[in-house]
Amino acid sequence: MESTEQVTKDFIREIIDEDNKTNKYNGRVHTRFPPEPNGYLHIGHAKSICLNFGIAEEYKGFCNLRFDDTNPAKEEQEYVQSIIDNVKWLGFDWEDRLFFASDYFPQMYEYALQLIKTGKAYVDDLPADQITEYRGNLTKPGKNSPFRDRSIEENLDLFQRMKAGEFADGQKVLRAKIDMSHPNLNMRDPVMYRILHASHHRSGDAWCIYPMYDWAHGLEDSLEGITHSICTLEFENHRPLYDWFLDALGVYHPQQIEFARLNLTYTVMSKRLLLQLVDGNFVCGWDDPRLPTISGMRRRGYSPSAIRLFCKRIGVAKFNSIVDFEFLEHNIREDLNKTAPRFMGVLRPLKIIIDNYPAGQTEELEAVNNPEDPGMGSRKIPFSQTLYIEQDDFMENPPKDYYRLAPGREVRLRYAYFIKCTDVIKKDGKPIELHCTYDPATKGGYAPDGRKVKSTIHWVSASHAIPAETRLYDRLFTIADPAGQKGADFKEFLNPHSLEALRDCRVEPAIATLNAFDRFQFERLGYFCVDPSTTKNALVLNRTVELRDSWAKHQKTAQKK
Ligand code: ATP
Numbered sequence: 001m002e003s004t005e006q007v008t009k010d011f012i013r014e015i016i017d018e019d020n021k022t023n024k025y026n027g028r029v030h031t032r033f034p035p036e037p038n039g040y041l042h043i044g045h046a047k048s049i050c051l052n053f054g055i056a057e058e059y060k061g062f063c064n065l066r067f068d069d070t071n072p073a074k075e076e077q078e079y080v081q082s083i084i085d086n087v088k089w090l091g092f093d094w095e096d097r098l099f100f101a102s103d104y105f106p107q108m109y110e111y112a113l114q115l116i117k118t119g120k121a122y123v124d125d126l127p128a129d130q131i132t133e134y135r136g137n138l139t140k141p142g143k144n145s146p147f148r149d150r151s152i153e154e155n156l157d158l159f160q161r162m163k164a165g166e167f168a169d170g171q172k173v174l175r176a177k178i179d180m181s182h183p184n185l186n187m188r189d190p191v192m193y194r195i196l197h198a199s200h201h202r203s204g205d206a207w208c209i210y211p212m213y214d215w216a217h218g219l220e221d222s223l224e225g226i227t228h229s230i231c232t233l234e235f236e237n238h239r240p241l242y243d244w245f246l247d248a249l250g251v252y253h254p255q256q257i258e259f260a261r262l263n264l265t266y267t268v269m270s271k272r273l274l275l276q277l278v279d280g281n282f283v284c285g286w287d288d289p290r291l292p293t294i295s296g297m298r299r300r301g302y303s304p305s306a307i308r309l310f311c312k313r314i315g316v317a318k319f320n321s322i323v324d325f326e327f328l329e330h331n332i333r334e335d336l337n338k339t340a341p342r343f344m345g346v347l348r349p350l351k352i353i354i355d356n357y358p359a360g361q362t363e364e365l366e367a368v369n370n371p372e373d374p375g376m377g378s379r380k381i382p383f384s385q386t387l388y389i390e391q392d393d394f395m396e397n398p399p400k401d402y403y404r405l406a407p408g409r410e411v412r413l414r415y416a417y418f419i420k421c422t423d424v425i426k427k428d429g430k431p432i433e434l435h436c437t438y439d440p441a442t443k444g445g446y447a448p449d450g451r452k453v454k455s456t457i458h459w460v461s462a463s464h465a466i467p468a469e470t471r472l473y474d475r476l477f478t479i480a481d482p483a484g485q486k487g488a489d490f491k492e493f494l495n496p497h498s499l500e501a502l503r504d505c506r507v508e509p510a511i512a513t514l515n516a517f518d519r520f521q522f523e524r525l526g527y528f529c530v531d532p533s534t535t536k537n538a539l540v541l542n543r544t545v546e547l548r549d550s551w552a553k554h555q556k557t558a559q560k561k
């Protein structure tokens with residue numbers, strides 16, 4: 001389904017090849033995508049989804065969808081549903097392998113008891129701030145908690161009472177007993193369980209102790225028989241702990257592999273920051289077309305195949321980098337150019353009357369649906385005496401390099417006729433109506449006498465066109481790295497002009513036959529899609545991206561240099 005262009009094998013696939021050669025997992029390849037349901041997924045997650053599900057597909061293995069729902073405070077059912085919908089929409093299938101980390105709580109508890117019984121975990125009474133203080137830092141070794149040498153019996157008793165709800169939040173924790181002077185801070189007796197009297201979206205009030213990420217994640221991977229546990233680079237120095245827990249328990253041990261997360265210019269990519277934009281009403285919900293969320297991109301008109309192509313082309317590496325938003329848009333255009341049917345629509349209408357065209361007459365003109373794909377056929381568009389064209393396709397006093405309509409000048413109406421402007425009607429100095437004549441001999445847009453015009457403009461028939469609201473989008477932020485500015489709140493860099501709503505557009509009648517989320521091109525204006533808020537009487541369109549490809553242009557200039 002994707003382009004067949006060759007992409008060199010990345011280091012993760014090389015590791016898998018090697019493991020298959022040595023038969024490390026008996027030739028099995030089993031990955032997982034493990035989102036925490038504390039927000040909607042973004043394009044960075046799409047990279048991880050394409051990687052994990054893509055690898056499973058290529059190696060004829062499996063990929064699980066697993067909700068890492070170990071933190072009751074921030075997790076919601078709405079997020080679970082949105083994630084399920086997004087992964088499906090991207091084109092991936094976990095079959096019957098949908099898992100929830102919270103379903104493993106009883107097993108994780110048993111494992112914790114096992115570590116206590118082997119002297120590898122203890123209950124600590126130090127409050128949180130003292131745990132931090134005792135941990136030391138990169139230059140200063142930590143020191144042992146006074147509770148570190150409790151007997152196994154006492155630890156077992158206290159941990160069971162923690163679970164039974166005898167203690168308040170923060171009163172006690174369970175910690176792994178590793179090494180308080182370990183050069184890796186993560187290994188200085190990390191916390192495994194904390195007390196939290198909070199309801200969980202799945203387990204309800206069954207638990208008041210909740211496992212920490214580092215403790216839980218490796219167990220989840222192990223229980224599911226994952227072979228390659230792929231995560232982002234910030235977990236690299238958590239890997240020794242991942243390994244320590246699994247070795248200490250002596251259970252099946254997957255391999256953690258880290259890769260660089262995707263960063264994009266002119267946006268923010270963390271759920272924590274996206275939540276601020278949503279909660280603060282800086283955007284209209286998680287699926288606002290300006291957000292880099294998968295739901296937002298879907299509503300903006302990005303296609304799953306374009307997002308997959310983008311993820312494939314950015315590749316997978318071991319070092320952090322930032323990808324140009326233009327490159328994402330370049331891939332969106334490339335995909336839509338092949339697949340999107342063409343229509344005509346006028347965003348800022350200017351009325352024109354063809355004086356020599358019979359009043360009351362309508363004719364149907366033939367228009368090509370997609371010049372890139374003859375298989376998409378053609379359609380009829382109605383033409384009549386009164387039309388709308390784009391306001392900026394006319395200038396009363398045009399400068400030298402302006403070739404569109406002007407008094408006395410002839411241009412081509414796309415798929416229709418040559419017209420010439422004969423008169424301009426103005427109100428408050430602004431053109432509000434043009435009078436034109438047409439040349440009946442130029443039907444289809446070509447003159448039999450061979451005369452040429454310098455421009456072709458789009459139009460709609462006034463009485464046939466349907467009104468629409470069109471939303472045009474610009475970058476959400478005014479600077480490339482809004483989250484990376486020291487001492488500044490990223491929201492200071494929000495672009496106040498990121499949304500422009502045009503409420504008086506006129507579009508080709510065929511647009512009424514489209515459904516929510518359908519993608520198409522308005523000739524000369526860009527790619528668009530039908531907003532899901534559209535009703536029978538109110539058509540709302542989103543502009544996905546303009547036609548001009550600034551990324552391709554940059555690449556050409558860069559190559560010349
Ligand atoms: P965020 O910081 O946006 O909340 P997260 O890493 O906390 O992201 P999770 O729900 O824990 O989000 O992520 C699920 C999976 O997606 C993880 O394996 C994570 O490494 C991966 N992931 C998250 N962000 C990116 C990114 N920008 N690029 C690539 N993979 C990512």
Ligand code: MG
Pocket residue numbers: 036
């Ligand atoms: Mg997270």
